[in-house]
Amino acid sequence: MNRAISVTVNGKTHKHEVEPRLLLVHYLRDVLNLTGTHVGCDTSQCGACTIIMNDMAVKCCTVLAVQANGSKILTIEGLAKDGQLHPIQEGFWEEHGLQCGFCTPGMIMQALQMLQRNPKPTDAEIRRGLEGNLCRCTGYHNIVKAIQYAAKKMARK
Amino acid sequence: MKISGEHQLKAPVEKAWKALTDPAILQKITPGCERLQPVGPDEFEATLKLGVALVKGTYKGKLALREKTPPESYRLVMEGSGAPGFVKGEATLRLREQEGGTLVSYEGDAQVGGAIASVGQRLMEGVARMVLSQFFRNLEKELGRKKEGKS
Amino acid sequence: MATGTKLFGSSIKRREDPRFITGKGIYTDDVKLPGTTCAAFVRSPHAHARIKSVNVVKTKASPGVVAVFTGRDLANAKVGGLPCGWLLPGIKLPPHPALAVETVRYVGDAVAVVIAESAFAAKDAAEKVEIQYEVLPAVTDGLSAVQQGAPTLHSDAPGNICFTWSIGDKEKTESAFRGATIVKQHLVNQRLIPNAMEPRASLASYEPATGDLTLWVTSQNPHVHRLLMAAFVLGIPEHKMRVIAPDVGGGFGSKIFVYPEEVVVAWASRQLGRPVKWTAERRESYMTDAHGRDHITDAEMGFSKDGKIIGLRVKTHANLGAYLSTFAPLIPTYLYGTLLSGLYAIPAIYCEVVGVFTNTTPVDAYRGAGRPEATYLLERLMDLGARARKTDPAEIRRKNFIPADKFPYQTPVALAYDSGNYGPALDRALSMADYRKLRAEQERLRREGRYLGIGFSTYIEACGPAPSQVAGALGAQAGLWESAHVRVHPTGKVTIYTGSHSHGQGHETTFTQIGADELGIPWEDVELVHGDTAAIPFGMGSYGSRSTAVGGSAIVMSLNKIKEKGRKIAAHLLEAAEGDVVFEDGKYFVRGAPSRAKTFQEVALMAYLAHNMPPGLEPGLEATSFFDPPNFTFPFGTHIAVAEVDPETGQVKIVRYVAVDDVGRVVNPMIVDGMVHGGIAQGVAQALWESGVYDSSGQLLTGTMMDYALPKADQLPFFETDRTETPSPVNPLGVKGAGETGTIASTAAVANAVMDALAPLGVSHIDLPLTPDRIWRAIRDAKKGGRA
The missing domain is CATH 3.10.20.30 (Beta-grasp domain)
Known part of the structure; x- marks a missing residue:
């Protein structure tokens, strides 16, 4: 079968x-x-x-x-290329967007699509964009900041 | 979980009563009913396969028709369990003539446990309604087919 | 990080993050061993039933099945019940078999286990286990269970009472109440379900050739797991068992305890000589992870004419669930009753707690554990007192604070607060919130028919429970110290082994910050090892916000020993008197002659070469320490929540959240802020959304993430945080603990904000969670009662 x-x-x-x-x-x-x-x-x-x-x-x-x-x-x-972290990964590290790390891969992949569709999101848009991703450690505060960090960095490129 | 409703059948009361108390017909018209084996007067062992969302699974249990008052009413008592949990409940069926056909009304209360309760509880009412509506559709078909067969 | 810069107090990025952000973390379910079998548990769908028969014939014949075990099999093999680690006087300890034998007592109670070649095969076969139950009546809440005629869970616990415990002075409190203005409230502190994002898992591997058993398990305290499982449950020598808690995806208390599944998996692996793995489905997590809170309380507070608290009387029924989880008796007693003085000077307190068995999942420590319940109670009563007296809620609190010059302060409920200065945190929070402006805004909005509320929570926490001797006298079956081993390698690189465990707290970063600082060596030269009983000395693990205060301090003790031995070696090499040798920034030098120096690395190398050691000194450079603190630490602070309630829908929106905490000295502010954020989110969620609900027959209705309302990103604001810093005198680091403050404070702050918003509508109290439905009904009832 x-x-x-x-x-x-x-x-x-x-x-x-x-x-x-x-x-x-x-x-x-x-x-x-x-x-x-x-x-x-x-x-x-x-x-x-x-x-x-x-x-x-x-x-x-x-x-x-x-x-x-x-x-x-x-x-x-597969997100980091040639040992170079993707800006979203970098954002999570820089802004302390993770604690236990379990939700993090899903958060990062979701953020990737979010920023592809909306490269300059507001904080509220990021929060809405994370509607389907739960984190029990961070209260989302630093996750939102991490995604903003990435958005700014990706805009510069 | 309480459930109640009614369904208008074209067939006369006597005929509807006969169908609704005949194990062979009940097995045929109950969605997913794979087996309905008499084990005593008006008592049956049943196997039911439900394929709906999170309450999907095979349930095995007992079913009994009690307080039969032909052709007006009976009480259906059932309990069954399967991998997703258990269902226990009873319902009263009433038949009454209306507009040349039969109005079947039912009123019941069911208790669920295990995964069905924790995962499927809020789907249960919808599932029950869906199963019941299929049941009555099948019954209509069955009654219609019999009529054709006879004439 | 450059040598010489102080790492203590600096927000350096976490060392553990690179593996997590690239998907390279190794959690228990990620560990793959060849030949692993998978376990599936058959669980009771009934809350209370007698097991008439268990038929596994069809199960055994199912494809891929390796073995099936029932409770009877475990009992026959003399597998012990799960032990309880905190015993109160007169406590009832009914047996808690890992697999039920005669009776099941909650939905999810495991009856049998199927072990098969794959998870699919195990689950398929588990469906074929035929169990006949005789269903018994069930009881689910702590008050109903002690009523006459309630179904009894355990024959050796009549009336379902596990223990009755009290603290404080009953008579003194009663007399204090005479002539006082009294506020009374019936309070429900609802049941919560922890929901660590990583479901529990265990993988056991027995090596028949050596008799060694290795268990990978989602644990906050691998040594405690090993001790309890080896000595009390499985009867295997402790040194033949190794417990590894690898990366763990959050715990919040729920991964402290020894659970049936890891016991069964470990035992089965020994029987089968093959690795056995079990990973919880989320549905199993809801049914079987120890739940939290679940108190029903009647509380009254007496105020004098000038607004001082003169007495507090509390009676609580604490729901313990169907069996005693590992530390269940501790939570509603010594972590609750002892906190009832808060940061207030209350001359008389009396608290009585009844611990009750019910047909529900066992209840144990969940983030905050007892202290959020105490804080919620106190802070609700303070607000009711303020309202009754028409006083500002900030001022009634300030008036009752223990004055800064009264420390150390002995409360009437056993704790001795060593330090504290509560006014500055309140002032800072008021100024951050711009309190006066907020009140004016509240007035303005009220005139527009909008309902804004400002809620306070001034809280105290007791963390790092200690000392062991006292804990032992109070019923602890474990010590409350922590261990640390520091190993200096010949090149001067250092490995720190801690008995504490990190599952999100960032120990790999903060503990190495401490190590690098103390030794004056680069941060990169210090490594942290935790979570493996084969590598680290016996340790107590992480719970109760204790890791840095107790575990960090043990590291400091070992580092001091290293430095002292290094000083001896350096003095010998420098031909100076030991007393003249100074250690600073990674160098030993002769006082007044800094060029006569040996680096830490040179000294380390000599310790291992041992070519030129001081007479009588052993070679090598490592040290082990066990730190048993003389007292708890007492973080405190003020949280202010600002919430708007829509009176038409009952919907609450958190507009602002201000938190000022005093957690003593801070190793890494970024990490502390992060923990405060997460803690606040969990507490806010208790106030507004989360609730573990059973129906009257004992079915868990909130059994999935669809039904149990975990907070989401768009429901929460950014949190405004700050700190005051009152160093703790009970440990060398001056730290207190920051893991639970947010959760302890925030539930009350939000509840008070909502009640403040609803004040003009005549609503003074609604039980948690403050869902739109409950708020809407309370407004409607208040209108009907004409109290507005």
């Missing part, structure tokens, strides 16, 4: 036979060993599993691996 899929993750194409019910997040974590994408809930509320799939931020706990067949995926592991 397994199905063959081919998925390009962080620029590398992988081919596997998977159970139809295998979730994309478990495919990434358990098959590809990309454990930076986290599972924080069963109901698509927390956003810890947010990745970019075909240029869209998706919560990959609600995507089946077979649905990702043929798609292009970017995970947190």
Whole structure:
């Protein structure tokens, strides 16, 4: 009953036979060993599993691996290029946008899409943009600042 | 969870009563009912497969028709459990002639536990309504088919 | 970071962040071992039921199943029940088996475990376990459970009473109340569910050849886990068990305790000779992570004619859940009753607490643990007192503050506050908030039919519970010190091993700041190791905002020992008297002759070469210390919340939030601010949104993130924070603790702001959480009652 899929993750194409019910997040974590994408809930509320799939931020706990067949995926592991942190990663570090770090990969991937769509967001727009991502440590204060840091830095480029 | 409602059938009361107390028909028209095995007078063991959102799963349980007053009313008592948790409840069905057909009214109370309660509780009413509406649609079909068959 | 600059007090970026922002953190579920099996637990869907039978025949035949174990199997193998680490006089300790044997007592109580080749196979097979239950009546709230005729959970705890505890002077309080103006309030401090973002997980690996068991577990205190599991539950020698708490995604208290799942996984791995892993689904977290709070309280406060508090009387029913979690008895007693003086001079206090078993998830420490409950109670009563006396809420507080010249101050509820100066924090907060202008704005808006409220919370916290001897006398089954080992390598690089654990607090940054500063060496030359019992000396872990105050101080003690031994070596090399050798900025030099010097690195190298050591001195340069503080530390502060309530919808918007905290000296202000922010968010959420709800039959209705309202980014404002600094005298760093202040203060501040907003409508109190529905009803009821 397994199905063959081919998925390009962080620029590398992988081919596997998977159970139809295998979730994309478990495919990434358990098959590809990309454990930076986290599972924080069963109901698509927390956003810890947010990745970019075909240029869209998706919560990959609600995507089946077979649905990702043929798609292009970017995970947190693929964001820094040649050892150079992405401005959003830099922003989270500079502004102390994380504590336990568990929600962070999802937050960063969500911020990536947010800033692609709205390069100069207001604080309120950032807060609304994080509607689907939960953090229990920071009270979001420094996450908003981290994304503003990134927005400014990306605008300069 | 309390649930109540009514449904107008074209068939006469006697006929509706017969269908609604016939295990073979009940099994056929209850959505997802894979098995309805008599184990005593008006008592059955049932297997029900529900495929709705978070309350999806196979439920096994018992079902009994009590206080039968043909062709007016009976009380349906049921309990079942499956991987997502358990359902327990009872409902009273009343049949009354109306506009040449039958008005079936029902009123019940159900208790759920386990995952169904913690995850699916707020979906339950919707699920119950959906199952019931399918049930009555199936019943209509069944009654209509019988009529055709006879004539 | 350059040598010589003081790192203490500087906001350097966190060292742990690069791995987290690149997805390279290693949390328990990220640890992969070959041949790992997966565990799935079969849990009770009933709140209270007798287990008539458990049939696992079909389960065992299910594809991929390796083993199935029931409570009976564990009992037969003599696996012990989960222990309780704090015993009060007369406490009832009903058994708490890891897997239920005869009776299940809450929804989620584990009955059996299925271990299979994959998580899918385990879950599929778990669905095939057939359990027959005889359902029993259930009781879920702490007051109903002690009424006559309530269902009894444990035969050895009649009336569901686990303990009755009191503190203070009953008669003195009663006499104080005579002639006082009394404000009374019935208060519900609702049940909360911690929701650390990383669900609990454990991975056990038993090595049959050596008999060694390694357990990776989401723990805030790996040694406590090892001790309790090895000695009390599994009966394996402590030295044959290694517990590793790798990166841990938040704890907030919920990862202090020993849970059934890690016990079962560890035991099963020994049975099977294969690694066994379990990772909670979020639904399991809701059902089984120890919950927090859940008090029902009647409180009254007496005021004299001139507005001074003259007495406080409190009776609380604390819901403990179905079993005693590891530190459950401590929270509503010594972390609650002892805090009831707040930062006020109250001559007479009496508090009685009844600990109650109910058919709910066990309750234990959750961020703040007892202290938010005490603060909420006090601060609500202060506001009710202010309202009754028509006094400004800031002024009634100031009037009752313990004066700065009265320290050390002995409260009537056991604690001795060593230091404090409460006025400046209040003043600073008032000025940051621009209080007068705010009041004027409130007046102006009221005339427009808008309802703005200003809420205060002036709070005290007791953190770093200590000393061990006193704690022992009060029922602690553990010491409350912390350990640190400092190892200097031959090149002068340093590794610090701490018994404290970091799961978001940033120890890898702050503790190495301390180390680099003390030794005058580059920050990059200091490494921190934590969370592995094989690497670090026995330690107590992280809870109660104790890490820097207790763990940091232990590091300082070890660093001092290193410096002293270094001084001996340096004096020998410099041919100077030891007393003449000074250590500054990483150099030992002869007083008055700074050029006659040896660097720390040179001394370190000699310690290991040992070619030229002072006579009688051992080679090597490392030191272990255990710091047992003489007292708690007492952070305090003033928080002000400004909230607007829409009277039509009952919706609350937090307009501003000002927090001025005194956490003593601060190692890394950026990290402290971050913890304060997060703490405030959690406390605000208790005030407005979060609540763990059971239906009357004991079903958990808030069992997912869809139903349990965690705060989101667009519901919160930016927080305006500042600090005053009163160093703690009880530790060498002068630090207090900052992990819980925000949570302790903010719930009351927000609740008071909302009640202040609703004052013109005649509403004086609404129980938490202040949801739109509750506020709307309270406004409607007040209108009906014509009290407006």
